[in-house]
Amino acid sequence: MVDLDTLLAEKSYAEVIRLCSDRIKTGGTNEKLSRLYTYKSIALYLITKSQEQKDYSEAWASVESAIKLDEKNVTAYQYKSNILHKLGRYQEAFDVLKIAITLDPLHVVFHQNKAVALYELGRFAEALVSCNEGLALEPERKTLLANKARLLEEHPELLVTGAANETTDSDIVS
Secondary structure (H helix, E strand, O other), X not given: OOOHHHHHHOOOHHHHHHHHHHHHHHOOOHHHHXXXXXXXXXXXXXXXXXXXXXXXXHHHHHHHHHHHHOOOOHHHHHXXXXXXXXXXXXXXXXXXXXXXXXXXXXXXXXXHHHHHHHHHOOOHHHHHHHHHHHHHHOOOOHHHHHHHHHHHHHOOHHHHHOHHHOOOOOOOOO
């Protein structure tokens, strides 16, 4: 059996879509089908993104199917938020990331993406807190360090409010 992660890494997106579509037709458990829809949505998302297209409808349909089949599929939530972000629907992306963080509070990418969504919404202090939450999980994560530096450079008033080192207990579980 071909490894879908390997195909994604090789950027063989059309092959991932074909294999997932074929496997979905054969059926299986909700969890298995959800994973297949997730891989398909990832491939569709990456094709759309790489071709600088704006129509994420196929990726959206697949990610929605994945979540409908398995409401705990955190990877599906991640790509749903990515699609919403690409569509400029930052509040919805943020809302989806809150669900993802509830399901997997130790997933640093969710905190990183939440910070970006909050930044786009102009909620800079909250974005900084999300950066700090991610950095509490992975202190050397370059993207989070760069985002935090950018926030503090653009909004030095955050240093005065104490938000520069603040985290919330609600999003991070040790």
